[in-house]
Amino acid sequence: MTSDTKKRINYFYDEKITEYFHGSGHPMKPMRVKMTHSLVMAYGLYKKMEIFRARPGIVDELTQFHTDEYIAFLGKVTPNNADDHLKEQVKFSVGDDCPVFDGLLEYCQITAGGSLEGAARLNYGLCDIAVNWAGGLHHAKKAEASGFCYVNDIVIAILELLRHHSRVLYIDIDVHHGDGVEEAFYTTDRVMTLSFHNYGDFFPGTGDIHDIGYGKGKYHAVNVPLREGIDDVTYKTIFEPIVTHVIEWYQPSVIVLQCGADSLSGDRLGTFNLTTRGHGDCVRFVKKFNIPMLVLGGGGYTIRNVSRCWAYETAVVVDKEVPIELPHTEFYEYYGPEYKLHCPPSNMENMNSPDYLETIKLKIYEHLDRSRHTPSVQMQERSWDKRIVPDNEYEESDDEEMEGNGTNSRKSRIPYVRTYRYKLLYDQSSKDKHKNNNNIHTLATTTTAEIVDQMEIDNIPGPSSADAVVPPVNVAATTTDAASESHTDQATNSVTEDPALAPDSMVDGDDDNKINTTTATTSAATTSANTTNNELSSLSSSTTTADAPTVPAPVSIASPNEVTIVTTATNQESNHLPETE
Numbered sequence: 103m104t105s106d107t108k109k110r111i112n113y114f115y116d117e118k119i120t121e122y123f124h125g126s127g128h129p130m131k132p133m134r135v136k137m138t139h140s141l142v143m144a145y146g147l148y149k150k151m152e153i154f155r156a157r158p159g160i161v162d163e164l165t166q167f168h169t170d171e172y173i174a175f176l177g178k179v180t181p182n183n184a185d186d187h188l189k190e191q192v193k194f195s196v197g198d199d200c201p202v203f204d205g206l207l208e209y210c211q212i213t214a215g216g217s218l219e220g221a222a223r224l225n226y227g228l229c230d231i232a233v234n235w236a237g238g239l240h241h242a243k244k245a246e247a248s249g250f251c252y253v254n255d256i257v258i259a260i261l262e263l264l265r266h267h268s269r270v271l272y273i274d275i276d277v278h279h280g281d282g283v284e285e286a287f288y289t290t291d292r293v294m295t296l297s298f299h300n301y302g303d304f305f306p307g308t309g310d311i312h313d314i315g316y317g318k319g320k321y322h323a324v325n326v327p328l329r330e331g332i333d334d335v336t337y338k339t340i341f342e343p344i345v346t347h348v349i350e351w352y353q354p355s356v357i358v359l360q361c362g363a364d365s366l367s368g369d370r371l372g373t374f375n376l377t378t379r380g381h382g383d384c385v386r387f388v389k390k391f392n393i394p395m396l397v398l399g400g401g402g403y404t405i406r407n408v409s410r411c412w413a414y415e416t417a418v419v420v421d422k423e424v425p426i427e428l429p430h431t432e433f434y435e436y437y438g439p440e441y442k443l444h445c446p447p448s449n450m451e452n453m454n455s456p457d458y459l460e461t462i463k464l465k466i467y468e469h470l471d472r473s474r475h476t477p478s479v480q481m482q483e484r485s486w487d488k489r490i491v492p493d494n495e496y497e498e499s500d501d502e503e504m505e506g507n508g509t510n511s512r513k514s515r516i517p518y519v520r521t522y523r524y525k526l527l528y529d530q531s532s533k534d535k536h537k538n539n540n541n542i543h544t545l546a547t548t549t550t551a552e553i554v555d556q557m558e559i560d561n562i563p564g565p566s567s568a569d570a571v572v573p574p575v576n577v578a579a580t581t582t583d584a585a586s587e588s589h590t591d592q593a594t595n596s597v598t599e600d601p602a603l604a605p606d607s608m609v610d611g612d613d614d615n616k617i618n619t620t621t622a623t624t625s626a627a628t629t630s631a632n633t634t635n636n637e638l639s640s641l642s643s644s645t646t647t648a649d650a651p652t653v654p655a656p657v658s659i660a661s662p663n664e665v666t667i668v669t670t671a672t673n674q675e676s677n678h679l680p681e682t683e
């Protein structure tokens with residue numbers, strides 16, 4: 103482990119997420135992300151990082167993992183027409199736990215956008231750690247919603263990371279097993295999944311210690327099944343040695359850390375007894391390895407604890423000590439009567455005896471030691487991270503020929519180009535100009551602006567066909583708005599500037615407000631759409647679209663979603679204020 107050096111932190115937040123509502127009484131409350139953000143800003147953590155609003159993920163991005171049919175369904179079903187789609191609701195497990203609500207697909211696009219953009223910026227070396235508390239929705243499957251998760255932003259972000267990284271380590275400290283991510287990468291050695299979770303008569307029921315991966319992925323899934331009531335000290339005795347062992351064994355070039363906060367004491371659905379300090383220690387510990395990291399949210403249903411935890415973990419990530427007394431925010435009343443950053447443990451019984459933990463630790467070591475990691479992508483050469491592509495990258499594969507359709511086979515060799523466009527909400531270079539400003543909304547609004555600075559990165563290759571676990575870029579045309587919008591203006595990568603973002607509409611007289619920019623980073627990501635041995639499809643129980651994947655021309659970066667000005671402080675009365683718990 104090397105020393106902890108100064109990190110460049112990118113943080114993704116889109117207030118629009120609070121506009122979506124799973125229904126009264128539903129445990130998942132997107133407001134927790136805004137509560138977190140309020141604390142992050144009030145603590146002044148914005149001074150130590152750059153804050154972005156990511157462009158929502160487009161349909162083509164979501165269908166890199168999910169089926170077209172499933173995403174199209176999420177885009178068309180509404181509370182009003184849900185009765186017309188009863189069969190599909192059953193088919194895609196949308197209904198009870200994962201209810202239909204207005205703007206369902208948009209909500210998924212927003213949660214995924216931050217994770218995708220974080221992955222992309224890590225890929226291009228633009229930051230060392232990217233944070234998206236709205237992401238981390240680890241239960242979603244290829245064509246099935248599960249456990250309040252509809253779109254698996256983690257899988258999609260990992261697919262993005264695989265374009266530039268040879269080995270991705272996924273660590274999950276949610277109280278629930280990270281089943282959707284494990285399943286997606288169960289047969290590959292390019293992604294190692296490590297999940298610490300409550301196991302035994304507990305959702306989702308998977309995550310046995312003997313589930314270790316399959317085929318090439320054997321020993322690349324690690325499950326740490328824990329009993330109820332685990333506390334900080336006990337968790338540390340199992341988390342730190344196993345994480346160390348796995349990192350040394352696997353030598354990942356990037357880590358995705360899912361920080362589900364339902365492992366905290368007193369969670370509405372959870373069964374563990376961790377405090378915010380113990381939870382945050384996990385983030386601190388992983389960070390010390392100095393490996394680029396994507397930090398995501400996840401579960402967490404006692405939202406006053408979730409927000410405190412993630413705010414604290416943001417402080418850990420930016421390496422700043424923050425006072426235990428909570429700063430004043432619009433949600434201050436929810437933190438009473440203590441108004442403290444940290445929450446104490448309860449007196450619940452810890453069912454994890456030292457013997458039990460020692461046994462599972464040794465079992466996991468035994469699994470790993472049984473096989474020395476023999477990567478399909480070489481370990482010692484970091485240059486692999488820059489170019490993971492076969493020499494025959496642009497040669498036509500047999501598969502393409504077999505697809506028969508000459509047009510498709512031709513098109514499929516056009517690199518899939520993702521075009522990024524994000525809004526910079528706060529630039530750390532202007533940190534000294536906002537010394538006393540604790541109002542996040544004013545701050546965010548008055549520093550919001552756009553630059554157009556496109557980088558064409560057409561030459562960035564995708565992973566090699568031999569190693570790829572990237573599923574086909576399954577972009578067969580869908581009829582959703584997002585998809586059709588994204589295909590306009592395909593001939594060029596022109597950037598559409600929105601008049602709503604002109605400087606005079608956002609600056610309210612503060613000389614310090616520099617006109618910031620939205621950088622439109624055009625990343626080219628060739629996915630070996632047809633040459634990939636798609637290990638994922640064979641895994642999933644869901645139907646795989648048989649259509650030949652059509653690779654789109656460069657995606658226009660113009661999207662109506664991007665022009666929304668950040669809500670100002672005067673417009674915070676939300677219909678979905680959290681319940682006091």
Ligand SMILES: [Zn+2]
Binds near residue numbers: 364
């Ligand atoms: Zn959970």
